[in-house]
Amino acid sequence: MIRCPPFPSEPRVRPSRLHAIASRFLLPALIVASLLAGLGLRQPSPPDEPRFVLAARQMVETGQWLLPHRGSELYAEKPPTFMWIQAATYRLLGDWEIAFLLPSLLAALLTLWLVWDLARRLWNRRVARYAVLGLFVCIQFGLMAKRAQIDMVLVGMTTLSLWALLRHLLLGPDWKLLALGAFAAGVGTVTKGVGFLPLLALLPWAAWRWRHPDTRGAGRGWGWWLVLPLFVAGTLVWLAPLGIALLRQSDPALQSYAQELLFKQTGTRYANAWHHHQPFWYYLEVIAAQWLPGSLLLPWLLPAWWRRLRRGDPRYVVLLGWALLVLLFFSASPGKREVYILPMLPALAVAAAPLLPGLLRRTGVRRALLAYVLVLAAVALMAGVGALHGDGWAQRYALKRAIDLAVVPRIGGWLLGFALAAGLLAALLRQRRAGLAVVSTTALLWMMYGLGAMPALDPYSSSSQVMERTRRHIGADAELGMIGWREQNLLQTRPQATDFGFKRPLDAQWRLAAHWVAADPARRWLFVLDDAMSACVDPARVVDIGSANRNHWRLLPGTALDTACVAAGQGHLPAAVAAPNDD
Template structure:
């Protein structure tokens, strides 16, 4: 590379280094927090400790809501690093970095390097992307796999033929499907491409060939990463629990969950709201992007037809299901960033676009300044929310200082870069946001969001006693060392109490129960029930084994006044 080219690329490399540093910020500085992180880490930890990797467990029960692929990755990462606080977050971080690289490379191949840089920056600034990169949920790993599949497929469809990449795309879609059931979505890109080819049959590119027959067998091969060992286990093990696990995961948690969802029900337009909020500030550009996209679609540019056609199919697919969560449409975002990238340089010369981005940074700064000031000075709103989550008052000033620091820095960006460089201000504000989130906010709130604080109190109270758990949450069990006894997670409270009573009866002087307050049995001596604390908006109690009338529990079959909130769904 020539010295002049190195000098011209230096600002880009500096910006890229800041992006990577902001995503890395806070790695290893917190523990898993709800809703999803503790259950995945709990299953991964049990894989490592028991050596049983085929089927994930949530305590003593099989965990059938998700395939084990993501938990395998977390467990394997721990085996390499030996540190759970790093291992549980690293798969999401690496998937985010992979997604950024794939976005850059696909944009470079479809257009040029300058466009590729805009694609990376456009993807990074969207709030949902950074948030998922810093969370240990399946969705970021899924996005990494779907983007890999789409990258390979589009290189074959638009720049090919390249049958090896077609095979890679089909295989990656299969692996994505056994990571989370919708991993097959990249294959939908074949539909808009086929429609374009039908209208333009004489255009060269990926056309006829024996390689198309690779798609189905290689997709199936990708799913066999997990389905093959599961199938072997089903053939050789008649255990009804294993059969029930397979039936629930393969049918209820896939087809039934999509067609007749039993929770997270939202209206058909729900994802428009998600795009408008969680894809900020990128969504602010849609009034300019949509007409520009439409003009290019009318010119029958295959790059836009496939990218935008695929994104629309994904949106329609998820909108058709009654069950919706904001993370479901995240796989669309890299493709839309690639489709927007060629237009961004021109859009950023428009005064309206610059004002929109600068106003976003300014509002973000003002909002964090207001919240930070309230937390620092302990106003009513901050104190009320801290009390709901049992956050110690001394934590509020620490949180407030970080928020104020971010707000002041964001205001400095607005004052320094002003309207002319509003795009750069949005990128740098996002860098500061994720640095502040990772280094300041999450570590400060971690003892309360992870339930570590309340479980430390329980551990100190019981000393060298044994702990059992009734009506527990995953984060509570995860925070026990050694892992506490449990009596089922989805099992009704009454059945949990029956099993807990038998467990306590074997050694009442040594055994204690950690219990959700509303699940406490009437067979306990109320005078000896200990209010141990609050975590994740739940009140928890500690019950000495000697304060439980186990004969009463057996006679009443553990009956308690159960509420609809006795378990938490995925």
């Protein structure tokens, strides 16, 4: 195999026997167990999970897989790839509570393996283990691995593409891997529009080759002509069936769907975002807070990276150059969300891994990491004690979210247990093994989150409690319609309730609802957002059914609605009620 340069090796630090055993066997098992913890113990929670599962469930139930739906309307904010994966997982397993989370979990495990393999090939196995541990301990990675959002699957696809491209560029040439990288970037693009980002790695590599023209490696070759066609082939996983449908059908709704998704939700969303406006430096705040504890090491990593960049090491040039381009790309858009820069994190973990053995010998680094563990333990201790003893903050939060106060001590017990375990780890491992303390504490954090906190909050965050109360009130033979609804409410209805549009103006929803109710007013009920209530309803017959996710809901029998009043437009309704924005 031809390599670009004879790569310089990093200084080797001989590990202790305990550290070697833990890093080879115990820590990988602990990582997998902590990411698995809680699988199947909760239901989809807002803001994003319910809408994806709702669309996936409708695919399975209707057999209409090409175009995702949110209730009765087409869902045009995201391509259907992620929902296809969830629907296919359900068809395989037959259990939504596992199927909706499994794609993110598998994508996280795939990402960890790709990081390990890339670091192993660029350096050695020991560096590869540090790369995996460095990625795992960053808070945002673990959080997204345990959430059913597109972003973790996107990270899996972008990391696969980057893994293949870097093996070709730095360890090649290997034209099959170049083809795989281009194809994976295309599939990533129709999963979420920024899936093309791994191809930006060609720019820092080209700059390095320009400065080192005599270096042998992935240079000239006919295989470069594969990049664009195979990228396009990856996008055709979805664009081809969509194009065929557009050619065969003249439905205006389908045309509008394609136009919104291909133009408004891509180019317009990037260049002229209509929500999530943040300043240019916003992602520096995200890195500082959500990439803890990795961000604590930046004062040591940045100078070390700079020295290696000045030496012209192509591994650092490509990895860090690509990460910088991704950061600048997202920073240039006025619309920003913290998850957008997550694809950078695996590459930075690989770039940091060779330096970690040396950094962990520094007293300042060890103190910073141990302080992180102690602060986590202290915060959890204060929150847990407050929840167990009826602290005002905990009760106010529970009341604001319509959470049963009896649940608060249960969550407090989990927090207290985590705090005591993290404190014990810090006391046993102390400053000498601060890195091991961080990894173990992170694993405990995600076990507490998956096995304790999220299952306890699930009836309230998923709206299942409100919808169960609704089912009991109307009876098994009644039919339910929904106005001003949220995705989690519709998802929790079985069989699925009748809706009258999600983005449709409220007055139009009420007119459709009135027509639906008039067909059988004795059996039909309406589930209505409090802020969307019509003046054409008899207030004496409205049932206060409860709150969920900071929304208050009302239930009314069909006989309580004056359909003539609605038809005459006398309800004095707002045009719309704000709905949660898509990421």
